[in-house]
Each structure stands twice: as structure tokens, then as C-alpha cells.
Amino acid sequence: MTAPLQRFAVLGAGSWGTALAVQLARRGHTVALWARDSQAIAAHEAARCNTRYLADTPWPDTLSGEPDLARAVAGADDVLVVVPSHALADCLAALAPHLTPDQRVLWATKGLEPDTARLPHEVARAVLGDTRAMGVLSGPSFSGEVGHGLPTAVTIASENDAFANDMAAAFHDGMFRVYTARDVIGVGVGGAVKNVLAIAVGISDGLGYGANARALLITRGLTEMMRLGAALGGARETFTGMAGLGDLLLTCTDDQSRNRRMGLALATGQSVDAAAREIGQVVEGVRVAREVHRMAIAHGIDMPIAAQAYAVLHEDMAATTAVRRLTDRPYRAEAE
Ligand SMILES: NC(=O)C1=CN([C@@H]2O[C@H](COP(=O)(O)OP(=O)(O)OC[C@H]3O[C@@H](n4cnc5c(N)ncnc54)[C@H](O)[C@@H]3O)[C@@H](O)[C@H]2O)C=CC1
Numbered sequence: 001m002t003a004p005l006q007r008f009a010v011l012g013a014g015s016w017g018t019a020l021a022v023q024l025a026r027r028g029h030t031v032a033l034w035a036r037d038s039q040a041i042a043a044h045e046a047a048r049c050n051t052r053y054l055a056d057t058p059w060p061d062t063l064s065g066e067p068d069l070a071r072a073v074a075g076a077d078d079v080l081v082v083v084p085s086h087a088l089a090d091c092l093a094a095l096a097p098h099l100t101p102d103q104r105v106l107w108a109t110k111g112l113e114p115d116t117a118r119l120p121h122e123v124a125r126a127v128l129g130d131t132r133a134m135g136v137l138s139g140p141s142f143s144g145e146v147g148h149g150l151p152t153a154v155t156i157a158s159e160n161d162a163f164a165n166d167m168a169a170a171f172h173d174g175m176f177r178v179y180t181a182r183d184v185i186g187v188g189v190g191g192a193v194k195n196v197l198a199i200a201v202g203i204s205d206g207l208g209y210g211a212n213a214r215a216l217l218i219t220r221g222l223t224e225m226m227r228l229g230a231a232l233g234g235a236r237e238t239f240t241g242m243a244g245l246g247d248l249l250l251t252c253t254d255d256q257s258r259n260r261r262m263g264l265a266l267a268t269g270q271s272v273d274a275a276a277r278e279i280g281q282v283v284e285g286v287r288v289a290r291e292v293h294r295m296a297i298a299h300g301i302d303m304p305i306a307a308q309a310y311a312v313l314h315e316d317m318a319a320t321t322a323v324r325r326l327t328d329r330p331y332r333a334e335a336e
């Protein structure tokens with residue numbers, strides 16, 4: 001199916017915003033990539049690549065760096081927002097006065113708002129209202145591989161079918177496959193919780209616990225994700241799809257993941273702050289662990305792996321103690 005060519009504004013020129021902007025431009029769309037750091041975006045524009053995050057991915061001709069938010073949005077049919085979850089509300093608030101009623105908004109943020117634990121769609125509704133078509137893009141997708149044009153599949157979820165279909169058609173090609181869905185809640189929960197679980201797996205792998213432990217953590221981690229997802233109203237099948245198990249597997253098993261690398265660093269005794277500085281990019285799972293832990297308690301949900309990741313990240317618990325707390329748990333029925 002050939003999509004009509006559109007004009008997009010992509011807000012956020014980190015690694016993922018840049019990779020998605022490149023994908024849209026490869027499909028022939030006209031893309032204005034905006035960043036709040038006007039000097040950085042000017043440098044990227046001059047180099048025709050994102051020199052900081054994706055230096056080996058040249059920008060197609062239809063992609064341009066745009067330092068002015070109003071200009072980026074004014075020229076767009078639809079807007080894609082790709083900032084970390086702690087910045088989503090601010091970024092949407094900056095966007096709001098520039099939006100026309102017809103412009104639709106898709107985000108690719110994976111996390112929960114710090115302190116409020118709001119999912120991205122709740123933040124978007126609170127800031128932009130609920131009359132405009134909105135949705136989320138998520139799934140197993142490292143920016144570097146998308147930048148290199150390697151095969152990837154994602155989910156685009158929206159309660160507005162026409163929007164989900166339009167966005168799928170805009171992005172989809174032989175190398176970047178898109179599945180559509182309606183379950184914005186489930187996709188949001190999957191994208192947030194997998195970050196915490198990847199830190200847990202990184203800790204386990206860093207301590208040398210091996211492949212059996214990794215499979216255990218991923219499988220039981222999926223159960224924890226599904227429990228929280230069910231409590232919040234997500235659909236069960238979402239968690240066995242791209243934005244659930246798909247992203248969980250990817251993030252837990254490959255060192256391209258910043259969350260996994262955080263866990264590996266913690267296992268060596270490095271502090272959270274030192275590891276975050278060394279990684280030098282957003283590690284969503286650090287803040288999300290606090291919100292997931294709070295929500296699990298508030299909803300009375302058993303999430304032991306997420307709880308131990310929280311304890312290591314925020315309560316100074318030694319990684320070895322956290323693992324022992326998990327292994328000391330009594331046996332139980334698997335289906336409980
Ligand atoms: N990098 C990846 O492979 C993937 C990332 N994601 C998600 O995409 C989101 C963004 O992540 P990355 O691009 O990887 O992060 P990054 O660490 O590469 O870049 C974050 C960017 O956001 C910008 N930013 C921060 N606060 C801002 C604000 N208030 N307004 C405007 N810009 C702001 C920063 O200047 C930086 O350029 C995260 O939620 C992440 O989980 C999702 C899929 C893949």
C-alpha cells in the first residue's frame with residue numbers, strides 16, 4: 001500500500017527521534033526534526049547527520065533540522081513527539097499553543113511520568129485534551145539498527161483507527177514493519193515496565209548468574225508486566241506482542257540497551273549516578289522503577305523482580321542481596 005506523502009514535525013532529536021525522522025524521510029515524507037538545543041540541531045543540519053547520537057546514519061534529502069518549534073509545527077500535517085518520559089509533559093505543553101485542531105500527535109516515549117506514574121497517553125490527554133487523534137509507537141527497536149535500515153517491527157496503537165492506519169502507512173516498508181492496535185494502555189505499560197526488567201536482567205547477567213536465570217527473569221518478568229497491565233486495563237494479547245514480550249526480549253538480551261547496561265554496571269558495584277553518566281543517554285528504567293514499585297503497592301500487585309530492581313536502584317541494596325531475596329522465595333503454582 002502506498003501512503004500519500006506527508007509533512008511531519010518530529011520533536012526530540014535524541015537517538016530515537018532522529019532514527020524515526022530518518023525512517024519517515026526514507027519513505028519520502030518531508031520531515032522537520034526539532035530539538036530544544038538550537039546549536040546542536042544546527043550542527044546536525046550542517047553535518048547532515050545527528051553527530052551525537054547517530055553519526056553513521058546520513059539524513060535523506062527530505063529531512064531537515066529545525067531550531068524553531070513554531071516553524072517545525074506550522075509546516076506539518078502531523079506531529080511525532082520523541083522525548084524521555086520525564087520531559088513529555090513539558091514538551092507537549094510547549095507544543096500545545098502551536099497545534100491546529102487537525103494536527104494529530106503520535107509519541108514514541110517509553111516510560112511513566114515521575115511522581116505521578118501517569119502513562120504517556122494520560123499525560124497527553126491532560127495536556128492536549130481528548131478531542132484530537134493521538135497514539136503511540138512502541139516495540140523492539142534499537143535506534144542504531146533502525147538508522148542502519150535493519151529489519152524492525154513496531155506497534156502503532158491509537159483508539160482512532162484511521163490515525164493508526166495512516167501512521168502505519170507512513171512508516172511501513174519492507175524493513176520497518178508496523179502492526180496496528182487499539183490498546184494504548186497495554187502498549188504504554190509494556191514500554192515502561194520492560195525498562196525496569198532489563199535493569200534486573202543486566203544485574204543478573206553482570207553477576208554471572210547465567211542463561212537459566214536470564215530466561216527465568218524474562219518469563220516471570222512478563223508475568224509481572226501482565227499483572228500490572230491487567231490492573232490498569234491493558235489487553236492480555238498486547239503483552240505477547242511487539243510492545244510487550246517483543247520489547248522485553250530485545251531490551252533484556254542485547255547490550256545496545258541502556259537499561260540492560262545500567263544493570264550490568266550496578267552488578268560491578270558502580271553507583272546509579274556514575275553508570276548513568278557513563279551511559280550518557282536516558283535510562284528510563286531508573287525513574288520508572290520507582291513509579292512501578294509505587295503502583296504495585298497501590299494496586300496490591302505482586303511484582304517481586306521489579307521490587308528488587310527498585311531496591312537496588314533507590315534503596316542502596318546490594319545487587320547480590322536483591323538476587324538472594326528473589327531466590328529465597330518459596331515455591332508456588334506457576335499460574336498464580
Ligand atoms: N533509543 C532507542 O533505541 C529507543 C528509545 N525509545 C524511547 O524514546 C524516548 C527518547 O529516547 P532517546 O531518543 O533514546 O533518548 P536520548 O537520550 O538519545 O535523547 C533524549 C533527547 O531528548 C531531549 N530532551 C530532553 N528533555 C527535553 C524537553 N523537555 N524538550 C525537548 N527535548 C528534550 C534531549 O535533549 C535529548 O536530545 C525514551 O522514552 C526512550 O525510552 C524508544 C525506542 C527505542
Ligand SMILES: O=C(CO)COP(=O)(O)O
Pocket residue numbers: 110139140141142195198247250251256257258259260282283284
Ligand atoms: O526501547 C528500546 C528498544 O526497543 C531502547 O531500549 P533502552 O532504552 O534500554 O536502550
